[in-house]
Amino acid sequence: MANTSSAKKNVRKMERKTAVNQARRSRVRTFLRRVEDALSAGDKSAANAALKLAEPELMRAVSRGVYHKNTAARKISRLSSRCKALS
Known part of the structure; x- marks a missing residue:
């Protein structure tokens, strides 16, 4: 458990960043699933x-x-390569 105020702030920051990154990863997975x-x-x-559509989304995540x-x-x-093999 975080004790200092700076450590508590870091926990809050990481929670926000984690939520944003999860949303971005989910968005990329949706495009890949299509x-x-x-x-x-x-x-x-x-x-x-x-x-x-998926390629720029993936590079944006990068x-x-x-x-x-x-x-x-x-x-x-x-x-x-899988798209190209499809014929």
């Missing part, structure tokens, strides 16, 4: 459209510090 759903349905045009850059690049690369 791509996955289109891929599993076999709809190439929908998958490509969903990927075009710039905010929610994801590591390589993690985002790996996810985008794997999704785009």
Whole structure:
């Protein structure tokens, strides 16, 4: 348990940051799920459209510090290769 006032303030700050980061991560997962759903349905045009929307959302999360850059690049690369393989 935090004792000093500065430690208590840090706890409050981290709670706010955690809530914001959870919302950002959830938003990215929603966009990624749309791509996955289109891929599993076999709809190439929908998958490509969903990927075009998911990519900047994922990179935005990287710039905010929610994801590591390589993690985002790996996810985008794997999704785009799956979209390309769909024919």
